[in-house]
Amino acid sequence: MHLFGFSRREMSGPRPVVLSGPSGAGKSTLLKRLMKEYEGVFGFSVSHTTRNPRPGEEDGKDYHFVTRENMQEGIDKGEFIENAEFSGNMYGTSKSSIEDVQAQNLICILDVDIQGVQNIKKTDLNPIYISIQPPSMEILEKRLRERQTETEDSLQKRLEAARIDMELSKEPGVFDIVIINDDLEGAYEKLKSVLVEEIQKVQDAKK
Numbered sequence: 645m646h647l648f649g650f651s652r653r654e655m656s657g658p659r660p661v662v663l664s665g666p667s668g669a670g671k672s673t674l675l676k677r678l679m680k681e682y683e684g685v686f687g688f689s690v691s692h693t694t695r696n697p698r699p700g701e702e703d704g705k706d707y708h709f710v711t712r713e714n715m716q717e718g719i720d721k722g723e724f725i726e727n728a729e730f731s732g733n734m735y736g737t738s739k740s741s742i743e744d745v746q747a748q749n750l751i752c753i754l755d756v757d758i759q760g761v762q763n764i765k766k767t768d769l770n771p772i773y774i775s776i777q778p779p780s781m782e783i784l785e786k787r788l789r790e791r792q793t794e795t796e797d798s799l800q801k802r803l804e805a806a807r808i809d810m811e812l813s814k815e816p817g818v819f820d821i822v823i824i825n826d827d828l829e830g831a832y833e834k835l836k837s838v839l840v841e842e843i844q845k846v847q848d849a850k851k
């Protein structure tokens with residue numbers, strides 16, 4: 645097969661998906677469900693972070709848990725496509741985390757904050773941008789408290805970041821779609837409906 649006429653992007657397989665939205669909006673819940681229902685279709689881009697692992701989180705699966713020094717070294721070497729400071733910790737997407745998924749011809753899912761969205765827009769990744777939003781600040785706070793993963797300090801930082809996220813996400817053109825995660829079933833169905841074409845392409849390619 646000759647490759648003339650194909651852009652680099654087309655050759656690298658299905659379009660990636662960026663999931664963003666406030667901490668506590670339901671991104672991980674939705675994406676874990678999606679990856680379970682469509683096994684062998686999606687691959688998660690495992691980010692690096694300097695925050696401590698939560699109970700049940702696995703190094704290399706949920707995140708690459710690293711020190712600040714280690715992470716900064718990688719950034720300086722140009723190993724990251726984007727990185728940001730969030731709630732007092734560093735987070736970033738390494739080039740290899742995306743390449744690992746794309747090498748398997750899977751839809752690469754990234755879970756990044758709004759700074760990540762803004763910085764990915766400057767790259768040639770060309771993902772589908774999806775924002776998951778809570779029904780209200782009050783419900784967001786309630787869900788974050790009930791999750792019992794945060795200290796009061798980190799909870800407050802997340803709520804502050806959520807206010808900024810909710811404002812910026814209203815700007816037209818930032819996201820391809822904004823999904824309000826009120827009822828979980830409804831939000832999940834909506835997410836699937838946005839991705840149905842890409843899912844189909846990956847499933848067809850396997851036949």
Ligand SMILES: Nc1nc2c(ncn2[C@@H]2O[C@H](COP(=O)(O)OP(=O)(O)O)[C@@H](O)[C@H]2O)c(=O)[nH]1
Pocket residue numbers: 664665666667668672691692695726727728730735736737755756757758759760761
């Ligand atoms: N820019 C950027 N943000 C990230 C990355 N990985 C995770 N995040 C974001 O960092 C924020 C905090 O994530 P986390 O500590 O796992 O808390 P949670 O979202 O409340 O479960 C969330 O908004 C994530 O979307 C990354 O690689 N880059």
Ligand SMILES: Nc1ncnc2c1ncn2[C@@H]1O[C@H](COP(=O)(O)OP(=O)(O)O)[C@@H](O)[C@H]1O
Pocket residue numbers: 665666667668669670671672673674787788790791825826827828829831
């Ligand atoms: N639609 C929903 N209704 C009620 N609780 C939800 C809903 N979606 C998510 N949750 C809960 O809210 C908390 C935050 O969700 P999570 O997926 O951890 O958010 P994020 O990954 O965006 O930080 C979790 O405890 C989760 O079980």
